[in-house]
Amino acid sequence: MNSRREKLTGVNESGGSQLTSSSDEPRRAADEITCQEFVELVTDYFEGVLSPRSLNLVEEHLVMCDWCVTYADQIRATVASLGELRSEPAPGEPSAAVLAALQKRRERSE
Amino acid sequence: MASEPGPSVTSVRYRVATVAGVIDPASSASHGRAAHATAADASGSADAEIAAALGRGDERAFGELFGCKYAVMKRVARGYVDSDAVAEEIVQETWLAIIKGIDRFQGRSSLDTWIFAILINQARKHDARERRARPFSSIAPSGSDERSVDADRFQNDDEAWPGHWATPPRPWQKPERRLLSLEAREHLKHALGQLPERQRAVVGLRDVEGCSADEVCQLLEVSHENQRVLLHRGRSRLRVALAAYAGEDA
Amino acid sequence: MIAYKFLRAGRIGPFSGFGWPEPGVWVRAADDDVAACRTGIHACRAQDLPWWLADELWEIELDDEVQVDEHKILARAGRLGLRIEGWTPACADRYAQACAWRARDRAIQALTRTKHEQAASRLAACTTLDEVRVEAAQLAEQLPDTRISLTIARGGAVRALTGAPATSAYIAAHAAMRLDGHAAYTAERDWQARWLVEQLGLRTDG
Numbered sequence: 001m002n003s004r005r006e007k008l009t010g011v012n013e014s015g016g017s018q019l020t021s022s023s024d025e026p027r028r029a030a031d032e033i034t035c036q037e038f039v040e041l042v043t044d045y046f047e048g049v050l051s052p053r054s055l056n057l058v059e060e061h062l063v064m065c066d067w068c069v070t071y072a073d074q075i076r077a078t079v080a081s082l083g084e085l086r087s088e089p090a091p092g093e094p095s096a097a098v099l100a101a102l103q104k105r106r107e108r109s110e
Numbered sequence: 111m112a113s114e115p116g117p118s119v120t121s122v123r124y125r126v127a128t129v130a131g132v133i134d135p136a137s138s139a140s141h142g143r144a145a146h147a148t149a150a151d152a153s154g155s156a157d158a159e160i161a162a163a164l165g166r167g168d169e170r171a172f173g174e175l176f177g178c179k180y181a182v183m184k185r186v187a188r189g190y191v192d193s194d195a196v197a198e199e200i201v202q203e204t205w206l207a208i209i210k211g212i213d214r215f216q217g218r219s220s221l222d223t224w225i226f227a228i229l230i231n232q233a234r235k236h237d238a239r240e241r242r243a244r245p246f247s248s249i250a251p252s253g254s255d256e257r258s259v260d261a262d263r264f265q266n267d268d269e270a271w272p273g274h275w276a277t278p279p280r281p282w283q284k285p286e287r288r289l290l291s292l293e294a295r296e297h298l299k300h301a302l303g304q305l306p307e308r309q310r311a312v313v314g315l316r317d318v319e320g321c322s323a324d325e326v327c328q329l330l331e332v333s334h335e336n337q338r339v340l341l342h343r344g345r346s347r348l349r350v351a352l353a354a355y356a357g358e359d360a
Numbered sequence: 361m362i363a364y365k366f367l368r369a370g371r372i373g374p375f376s377g378f379g380w381p382e383p384g385v386w387v388r389a390a391d392d393d394v395a396a397c398r399t400g401i402h403a404c405r406a407q408d409l410p411w412w413l414a415d416e417l418w419e420i421e422l423d424d425e426v427q428v429d430e431h432k433i434l435a436r437a438g439r440l441g442l443r444i445e446g447w448t449p450a451c452a453d454r455y456a457q458a459c460a461w462r463a464r465d466r467a468i469q470a471l472t473r474t475k476h477e478q479a480a481s482r483l484a485a486c487t488t489l490d491e492v493r494v495e496a497a498q499l500a501e502q503l504p505d506t507r508i509s510l511t512i513a514r515g516g517a518v519r520a521l522t523g524a525p526a527t528s529a530y531i532a533a534h535a536a537m538r539l540d541g542h543a544a545y546t547a548e549r550d551w552q553a554r555w556l557v558e559q560l561g562l563r564t565d566g
Contacts (some may be wrong), residue, residue, distance in 0.1 A: 031430065034273025036264040040257075047323065049334075056430050059375050060411050064526035067278035071259075074279060078349045081298055082317035089184040089194075094176055094283035095202040101209040106167030270511040271534075 033057045038068045042075055157221040164212045175204065182319065183229055184331075189302075189314030190233035200236055204229045219331070226329045230311070237307070258346035282356040294355055301351035309344035312337055317345070361422050362563060363433060365412035371440070374414045383418075383440040400427075401438035402475040405429065406564045408432050410533075410552040417447035417560070441545035446560040449523075456525035457489060458555060459532035462548070463516035464492050466535035470509035471499075473539075479503060483513070493517040509538055 033041070042083055044050050045058050062069055094102075163171035181202065187197035207228050215224050265276045302310060302318075311330055315321040321329070327337050366372060373378040379385065389400045404412055411431045412481050419442045420434035464483060471480035479499050486492045493514055500510035516531040529552050537545035557564055 008151075012111075025260070034264070035260075035275045035278075036273040038261050039346075040342075042258075043338055043345060047338055047341075049338070052429070056432070060431065063374070063412055063414070064186045064317075064524070064530045066524065066527075067275045070279045070281050074282060074349050074353065075345055077282065078345055078352055079317045081294070082302070082313065082348070083320065085295065085299060085302070085318050086185065086320070087183055087188075092176075092184065092198070092201065094172075094205060098202055098205045098209065101206055102164075102167045102169065102172055103164060104167070105209060105212075106169075109166040110159065270508050270515065 031057065033061050035061075035065060035068050035071075038062075038065070039071055042072055045072075045074070132249065146312070154217045154220075157215075158217055161212055161215045164209060172209075181226065183225075185232050185319050186226065186229060186311075186315065189318065190230075190237045196236055200229065200232045203232050220328065223328055223331060230330075234307070256343055258342070258349075260286060267322060277337075279353070282353070293354070297355045298352060300349065301348055305344050307346060308332075309340045309347070312340040313344035315347065316341055361424075363405055363420050363422055363426075364409060364444070365403050365418045365420040365438075365440070365560065366409075366412045367416045367418060369415040369418065371418075374394065380440055382526075383442070386437050386439045388437040389435075391421050400434040400436060402432050402434060403438060404432055406548065406557050407553045409556050410529050413452065414531070417444040418442070444560050444562070451559060452525045453520070453523065455552075455555060455559070456520035456523070456528040457547075459528040459552065460489055460492070460513075460516040460520035461523070463513045463528075463532045463535040464489075464496070466539055467496060467506070467509045467513035468534075469539055470506050471503070474503070474506050476503055476506060479506075487522055489517040493521065499559055509535065512538065538548060 038058060041050065041054065041058055045055070050058060062072070140199070160171055160175060164175070175355075180201065182195055183201045187200040187204075188194065191197055191200065204225070208225060215221065219227075263275065263277050265271050265274050302313065305313065306329075312326055312332075315326045315329065316323070323334060323337060326332075327334055330337070332340070367380060371382075372378070373380065401420070401422060403422055408431045418440045420438045421441050422433070422439040425436055427434040464486070468480045469481050471477075473485065475563060476499075481503075483492070483495055483499065486495055496510045496514035496517065500507045500514065503510065512531055512535045516528050516535065519525075519528040519531060529549075532552070533545050533548040536548035556562065
């Protein structure tokens with residue numbers, strides 16, 4: 001049986017996990033990612049920069065791993081919560097010092 | 111099938127955008143960012159004109175630029191410090207530096223990038239002062255081997271599914287729609303403040319302020335890939351913080 | 361050509377969240393280049409089905425230029441056809457169970473190979489998946505040399521019992537691979553595809 005696993009090319013690694021080739025790993029198919037790999041790919045997934053191959057791997061994983069779906073939901077919830085932190089500042093005015101500096105420029109150029 | 115949650119990640123904008131004519135392609139403009147005046151989108155010549163006008167102390171040019179940039183400058187500054195008052199100081203100091211130093215703007219970068227470089231510099235000075243006052247605030251390293259989730263959350267090579275969850279994440283109690291009670295908000299803000307600076311800047315601009323990836327790369331002068339790495343690490347840490355707050359083992 | 365497509369309840373794309381219109385209405389990709397996985401309509405041939413389970417199964421008619429990708433096909437445009445009514449929660453449960461029983465069978469094989477005949481009999485004597493769950497867990501603790509195959513069988517039973525058909529199928533494929541390598545993995549997936557085709561009366565030609 002030929003169980004040599006191909007290196008997964010084209011997988012962007014935002015999180016620093018290395019997907020390396022190895023041989024004779026009975027517990028891993030050549031064309032799957034693990035949960036540990038998924039969590040490092042999740043940002044690239046949301047950013048839409050995964051290669052077609054990697055995207056396929058991610059989606060196939062998400063079909064059958066509801067835990068990773070939960071994890072992805074948590075990342076999304078985190079992002080949504082961060083958006084809630086945004087506050088519209090009151091309109092501002094330049095300070096006296098700023099206006100003075102501007103005035104100085106005007107005088108110098110006259 | 112009722113108990114099979116199925117994949118539910120739906121925020122993948124680019125996929126939604128693929129089917130033109132049936133749905134609206136996702137807008138690439140980020141929501142709510144300060145509307146740019148012509149200066150921001152313009153070619154170098156528009157930047158040069160504005161810079162020249164500022165150099166002459168032109169009040170109208172200044173007023174337009176100030177009015178257009180103030181809100182986003184304030185928000186970016188807020189990303190660096192804890193108080194609104196200090197953020198205001200930073201913005202005003204930045205404008206002072208801009209006016210005094212406008213002769214040094216040579217068009218090598220856009221005016222926007224130049225302005226924000228000054229802003230970030232000012233913000234860092236304040237941030238450094240504040241951090242010295244909090245000697246034990248954690249400044250966690252962001253080394254190249256930083257993991258989003260502790261390795262012990264996954265099965266090791268001796269187990270049935272190496273690399274798969276050993277202790278899977280449990281759904282948080284509150285629906286994501288209304289995650290932030292006042293307390294949770296403070297917790298998240300604190301966690302954001304604890305991020306390493308560059309992660310905090312990227313997460314703040316992307317996720318809090320809603321800037322696009324392109325904008326952030328320009329403002330912070332980082333590559334897209336770097337920006338993604340920082341975004342990834344920042345978000346991962348903040349998820350951990352929120353998970354801890356939600357009572358789950360992060 | 362006619363292919364198949366899984367959608368979430370309400371005709372929602374499982375990853376895009378895109379809401380598919382009612383059958384007969386064409387949906388077209390934005391770009392001309394359908395090669396990029398991002399653009400284009402995704403669909404399954406019969407042999408691809410085991411990788412893509414979701415709430416609803418539909419026939420989908422694709423326009424002529426179809427690209428074959430890993431475990432799916434891509435087209436520039438598609439429209440939903442008949443809903444496969446046989447794909448119900450009950451059917452998905454039966455599928456999950458069928459897969460879990462096969463994972464159980466692999467564990468029995470593993471026990472036989474490691475000369476644990478009594479344990480193999482005990483596992484073979486289980487008549488419900490809940491019994492499998494309990495028995496496999498006990499045996500896994502007692503027999504370290506077959507622990508992993510037994511854990512896998514237990515996992516398959518658990519996932520079938522908790523209504524996770526895609527995972528149960530994944531587990532069964534891995535149980536096969538553990539014993540007999542990649543060829544067995546592929547064969548197991550093929551078995552799963554045939555199960556779906558037969559149970560649902562699907563067409564297997566384009």
